[in-house]
Amino acid sequence: MVSDLVLLPQFLTNGLVIGSGYVLVAVGLTLIFGILHIVNFAHGEFYMLGGFAAVLGSQLLGLPALPTLLVVAVVMAAFGLVVERVVFRPLGGKDPTNAIIASFGLSVLLQNLMLKTVGAEPMAVKSGFAPGAIQIGNVFITAERIAIVAAMAVIVAALLLVLRYTWTGRALRSLSENPTVALISGVNVRRVSLITFVIGSVLAGLSGALMSTVFMVQPNSGALIVMKAFIIVVVAGMGSIEGAIIVGLALGLIESLVAGYMGNELRDIVGFLIVILVLAVRPQGLFGLKTERS
Amino acid sequence: MRSIVSLSAMAVAISVSVFAGSSFAQDKPVKLGVMLPLSGPAALAGTSILEGIQFAAEENNAKGGVLGQQVELVIEDDEGNATKGVTAVRKLIEQEGVAAISGTYVSGVALAATKVAREFKVPMISAGSTSSDVTDYNEAGDPWFFRAFPGSREQARQSAVDMVKKLDATKVAVLHENSVYGKSLSDSLAANLAEVGGAIILTETYNPDERDFFSVLTKVRAAQPDAVYIAGLMDAGAQIIKQSAELGVETQIMGSGSMMSDKLIELAGPASEGFAVSSMFEPSTPNEFGAAFTERFRAKFNKEPDVYSALGYDSMNVLIEAVRRAGVADGAAIQAALKGMDDVPLVQGPQGTVADFDEQGSVPFKIGLAIVRNGKREWLPFD
Known part of the structure; x- marks a missing residue:
């Protein structure tokens, strides 16, 4: 057992890296799903597209890391803009099932579109960092993995500042609390919805770009992570950004510990077990504040 | 009324063609089914295998086809998913009326598919599925799922x-x-x-x-x-x-x-x-039939063949040869012909490897080992 504990720092490090990727995807989804109430099953494909946008920037244009992330942000913002206007806005206000089905369709469409245009082969995003392991004590890590955690911290901090101190951020939060009251108070709900959707797309894309430096990108890359993102959003509580950050990191750590100490085959199951448990005990999610309104 | 008449006429035509083999298909191409994961997690392998399969069909067609007809491939994507695989195999047999199927790559899907195909007496030949579980499902001596390489x-x-x-x-x-x-x-x-x-x-x-x-x-x-x-x-x-x-x-x-x-x-x-x-295959293979395949593949695609293209090629080439020997595009006849293919060379395996299917429908030739040195695989000689 002592030898097992020696591995703990490595497991925690692994979990932190994976959790950081989850946080960005889940924060994006909590904006779209939690605040706009769009059940976007294509969110994983947004993540995948971000990875390919990074391939475009780093491989085809030969850009260094930061400009590549800028390319990803621009591409994903434009993409989010189009999708919101063309797919989800026309369906807004109608039966929410329509939007769910539409998002499924979008997911299949995007996957096959990429399969036809770029093929099934995994593609690597070049980070420009030196390859190889960095050893700190008993823990091995790579520069790319450290960059994922650092970039997540910066992006999430920037997002929290925007939400707290800008007018748009305040409008967004008011929208999450009550759209009707927000509208009465002079918030341009349509515009803020569009911005929210675009921010969500950009976050998913950035996550995809960062994770693809380590895990490469393929048309089906987003299939599993979208399920993880839904787990995080539901467990954290719909629309809770701070909750999504905490639960995202926690899920990464828990998965890593489960894979390490219990068996790798259980790793993708544990999140779903947690969801069932949380929904049974605390249906609004761990950090969800909203209760029924009279 | 008319629709009922034409429906029953169709039913008669279908049942006749089922019982009389290909007698109705004399001036039609010979339809062979292909099922592979062309999307989903195994798409990378699936698309490479398809290249080998199509190459084998093209070569055979250029030499005049089979039974005096051209071979027509009917391709279905099973997405590497057993449920989709069963749908694909049903579509190939019931709607397209293929006599035999080359497929598929994912073993779990192949196992589900052969259970259906066997019911319809349509033989399948693996396009990459390796698990021995699939050929173990065959009754010894009467295999309906064949694999032209070891399990x-x-x-x-x-x-x-x-x-x-x-x-x-x-x-x-x-x-x-x-x-x-x-x-x-x-x-x-x-x-x-x-x-x-x-x-x-x-x-x-x-x-x-x-x-x-x-x-x-x-x-x-x-x-x-x-x-x-x-x-x-x-x-x-x-x-x-x-x-x-x-x-x-x-x-x-x-x-x-x-x-x-x-x-x-x-x-x-x-x-x-x-x-x-x-x-099982390297472009530098000592197998002469395989080496000739490598040359033709290079000339056509301007790239090196790999184990996937070789798997696909063997699968379809053996299948077309079996149709030729059966003399009729009929599942049961093709299955019978597949049992006697011990003079048909394979591009995979050591020199002289032939499609000599054993009792369970497998060809247990010797598998090699390759080691990556200086960014290239080096094939260790078969011992």
């Missing part, structure tokens, strides 16, 4: 011997994909390794979609094996090799047959140096 049991037996004799590794850690393919290889390796004086000290499972192996490799590093054996597909294999190096796992790695691909070396980069892989 997981033979491959694992050879890998166990190579592991101990060629790589000098006795303590082995196994990482296998959570699938029929991965599990059957892993189980057979465990059984065979003990016989040659080796032992498995750690077994871990991963899902086909998984891309992060740091936690599982952390355990591997702690267990200090002489070698790691990976039973899974190429994409995950490349990640495991790359992440092993990043995590400081300094041990010999051996992969199952799916990882015999140049793409793996490209994706894993310098970490792939020293990687060993079960190999």
Whole structure:
């Protein structure tokens, strides 16, 4: 057992890296799903597209890391803009099932579109960092993995500042609390919805770009992570950004510990077990504040 | 009324064509089914295999086809999913009326598909599925699922011997994909390794979609094996090799047959140096029929063939030859013809390998071992 504990720092490090990727995807989804109430099953494909946008920037244009992330942000913002206007806005206000089905369709469409245009082969995003392991004590890590955690911290901090101190951020939060009251108070709900959707797309894309430096990108890359993102959003509580950050990191750590100490085959199951448990005990999610309104 | 008449006429036509074999299809092309994962996690392999299959059909068509007709391939995407596979095989047989099917790549899907195809008396010939479970499902002496290369049991037996004799590794850690393919290889390796004086000290499972192996490799590093054996597909294999190096796992790695691909070396980069892989075909094969295939493939596609193109080529080439020998595009006749193919050469395996299907429908030729040196696979001679 002592030898097992020696591995703990490595497991925690692994979990932190994976959790950081989850946080960005889940924060994006909590904006779209939690605040706009769009059940976007294509969110994983947004993540995948971000990875390919990074391939475009780093491989085809030969850009260094930061400009590549800028390319990803621009591409994903434009993409989010189009999708919101063309797919989800026309369906807004109608039966929410329509939007769910539409998002499924979008997911299949995007996957096959990429399969036809770029093929099934995994593609690597070049980070420009030196390859190889960095050893700190008993823990091995790579520069790319450290960059994922650092970039997540910066992006999430920037997002929290925007939400707290800008007018748009305040409008967004008011929208999450009550759209009707927000509208009465002079918030341009349509515009803020569009911005929210675009921010969500950009976050998913950035996550995809960062994770693809380590895990490469393929048309089906987003299939599993979208399920993880839904787990995080539901467990954290719909629309809770701070909750999504905490639960995202926690899920990464828990998965890593489960894979390490219990068996790798259980790793993708544990999140779903947690969801069932949380929904049974605390249906609004761990950090969800909203209760029924009279 | 008219529609009822035409419907019953159609029913008669269908039943007649079923009983009379291809007598109605004299001036129509010979339809052969192909099912492969062309999207989903195994799409990379599926598309490469399809290239080999189409190449075999084109070559045969250029030589005048079969039964005086051209071969027409009816291609279905099974997405590497058993449910989709059953739908695909039903569509090929019931709607398209194919007499035989080349497919598929994912073993679990092949197993589901052959159960359906056998009911309709339509023979299938593997387009890459390796698990012995699929041919074990055949009744001995009356196989409906054929595989023109060795199954997981033979491959694992050879890998166990190579592991101990060629790589000098006795303590082995196994990482296998959570699938029929991965599990059957892993189980057979465990059984065979003990016989040659080796032992498995750690077994871990991963899902086909998984891309992060740091936690599982952390355990591997702690267990200090002489070698790691990976039973899974190429994409995950490349990640495991790359992440092993990043995590400081300094041990010999051996992969199952799916990882015999140049793409793996490209994706894993310098970490792939020293990687060993079960190999049934290399462009530099000593097999003369295989070497000739390599030349023609190069001339046509302007690239090197790999094990996938070779698998696809053998699968379709053998199938078309069986139709030729059956003399009629009928499932039962083709199945009977497939049992006597011991003079039909294969591009895979050592010199002189032929499609001599055994009682269970498998061709257990000798599998080689390739090792990556200086960014290229070197094929160790068959001993």
